Amino acid sequence: MRRGEGLVVDALVIDDLQMHFPLRSIVPWREPRRVRAVDGVSLRVGAGETLGLVGESGCGKSTLARCVLRLIEPTRGRVLLDDEDLTALPEEALRRRRRDLQMVFQDPTASLNPRLSAAATVEEPLALHTGLTGRARRARVDEVLEEVGLGAGLRDRYPHQLSGGQRQRVNIARAIATRPRLVVLDEPTSALDVSLRARVILLLAELKRRLGMTYLFISHDLSTVRYLCDRVAVMYLGVVVEQAPAAELFEHPAHPYTRALLSCIPEPDPDVVPERLVLSGEVPSPIDIPGGCRLRGRCPLAQPVCAEPVPVREIAPGHTVACHVV
């Protein structure tokens, strides 16, 4: 998608991103083994779009999020925010660019500094990145707190004086305060109770609609992803195995892993018994990954050709799959 009139502009482009963690080897001269947490991922998120990134634990989605934010340095690949290569930026320039790249974390309690009030937490990005001072800044803080549904009466409360749902709202407020180009959300509702989840999801949907937010939404909870996301990418062991518009993915999943994942979700309806695609065994370690398709050892549809490098094919408009068989 190119910049131009009438065409969607990509807010975020992830280009062949790789994150390998070397393990210290006892034998110093041998090439160390690596944990291949993210192994060549390419994704695009259009402006105003919400891309869902799903996968189970160990698939690399959280590591990918941290690479995008350059909280850890990727071993290879590029991250482009509005066509600017974040991975090539020097530290000070990167720090300034953070105005446009924010994150909402999973644990609402651990992600707030216990010594800062809600207002102080939200004020910090404004102080660092905007020229607002004094009363204007305080007014803006109140505005943002209102936007996330926290009344001005709560501005001076500390995290231990707020409920779980309120803390997550403060988290969200901090992330949107500077109107960033992209917000990465790492499992923002997983640590919340069932009843709070709905409110936060609706809040995120509303902010997206009203402020035109672009989200990279990382989650293992497929039903939330279904609700919020325009497009969805499925990750397994460090690579993207399938990508499609949300409705398309959930109605016509192609990759065996996606199908297995969808069939495991317990639907709140006792009469819906999805056809289970069962994967044998457990997720292998991301250290010694066999060549070819990573699902090979567990996939009921595996064939000899699956040992070859996996082609990425487009099976429907906007719907790509990394599989030999389907």
Place this chain on the structure above:
Amino acid sequence: MSTLVSVSADETPARRSAAALLWRRLSRNVVSLAALGLLAAVALAAVAAPVIMSYDPDAPDADRALEPPGYRHWLGTDLYGRDQLTRIVYAGRVDLLVALEATAIALSLGAVLGAVSGYRGGWVDQVLMRIIDTVQAFPSFILAMGIAAALGNRMTNIVVAIAITHVPIYARLIRGEMLRIREMEYAEAARTVGNRQRRIIFYHLLPNCFPPVVVQATLAMGFAILTVAALSYIGLGIRPPTSEWGAMTAEGASYIVSGEWWIFLFPGLAIMATVLAFNLLGDALRDVLDPRMKGV
């Protein structure tokens, strides 16, 4: 929209502030209350000394030399006829002041070293910790003695000597906390928001490392008093005529045999009671601060 915006301020009752909670739990325990009371009394006496003490601690009065405790001099007098009670209270100022200053300096320096070391890791951590190890390898009292002897008996030098021996404790404690806290999500959040590293360490993380340090500092104050008293006892500490508990105890030692027991006993009791009070307070704080208030 109403369900979203109507987060009323009543949703969670505003829980009591941390300080109020701390006070409540402290005041439940009789022992800690007693310790707090004693310390408060000592501190108050020390501060108000010139006002409440009617005698001059330094003025000799030959007529009243070596008087046992009695109506006019509640704790007796020493060889020069100086009122012991007055001297003990004035000495308290010296001892407390030295302990306070030494602890403050050690804490500040140790905090900076520990925080930087813990957050940065790598070779910075290694180098700083080896320096700390070196200091810690010396028996602390010997080290204090050495520094005091080298620099001279002035009060400032004694403070420095004690402070140096205490730095490693705080450095390690804060480094340990920092290692734990830097993995927390709010440390990451401080980065994503765009803070510079220095601000992350000192504004966000370091203040959250303090609860265990407060406990340690309270206990260390007691230890600092013991150190300055011991230094003075062997003659390396505060010089006369400035009164100081350890020096007074040393003076009194030579009178035990001749029967003037009050000269060494009361300063000794003063040391003991104050150090005990600090220890009890430190223990109480540890109980209170430990699991309930993690992160506050």
Place this chain on the structure above:
Amino acid sequence: MRDLLAVSDLTVHFDTDEGVVQAVDGATLRIAPGEVVGLVGESGSGKSVTALAVLRLLRPPARVVGGRIELDGRDLLACPEEEMRAVRGSQIAMVFQSPRTSLNPVLSVGHQIERLLVRHGAATPARARGRAVEMLQEVGIAEPERRARQYAHQLSGGMCQRVMIAMALATSPRLLIADEPTTGLDVSIAAQILDLLRDRGRRTGAAILLITHDLGVVARLCDRVVVMHAGQTVEWAPVRGLFHAPAHPYTRALLRSIPRVAGAGDMEPIPGWVPSLLTPPPGCRFARRCALVQADCAVSVPVRVVGTDHRVACVAVKAS
């Protein structure tokens, strides 16, 4: 047929710095032998406290203030502690939420199972090791001999949970209480664990009390469901009845507040807030959030029958 477990009018209070928290208020539920009952509610609804009360595992500041808990007719609340010890682990077993922290980190998992078997007389010391390996196999752990020698931190979350289930079922208990057994596990692993629970439950004839906030899990596994809100039990129904004809306003609101995969429909959060358990409203604790609230709701709440084996504690719902 007599109920295996009958909890009647259970009330539990917690004494805290801030006052008395009335965590459970008149909870009632029944479990027949061999059936799978789901206890559903948000966090803070009192479901875990109820389970702990059944096993008499509540310690101060918690106190059982009233009610009866009967296992096969015997009142567990009146039992002396030595008898309770015999009940725990052999007649009623429990599986907790974070399996890795429930296992002893310094003993190998095989060893832990062996000790359990020997203590409850389910195997002699000589045979215990072999039996432990057999049990690991029965819960679907591959290479059971090797795994038996490993420690908790070497096993994945899913495997630890399997070990916990093995240990819980070691003595063939009549009732297995599973408190959020799949929370925190990946979806595919959770599905396997649920299948395992149902399978083992059927094989051993144990009844299962499954405590969860996840209605999908309930739909998949349970025969009957009990819904709790703010310490009160509000609806009791067979699983189909609950999902297809929910009667209590809270149940209905709860079902509406879940995002679903099959067709993203309307999702509506439950209005209002869970009331404070320090100063709970009298009568029905859902009243202040309820669209159908009436004056009687604050006075007393009748239990009405709305279908086969389907009851609801609500003023506004008409009996059928």
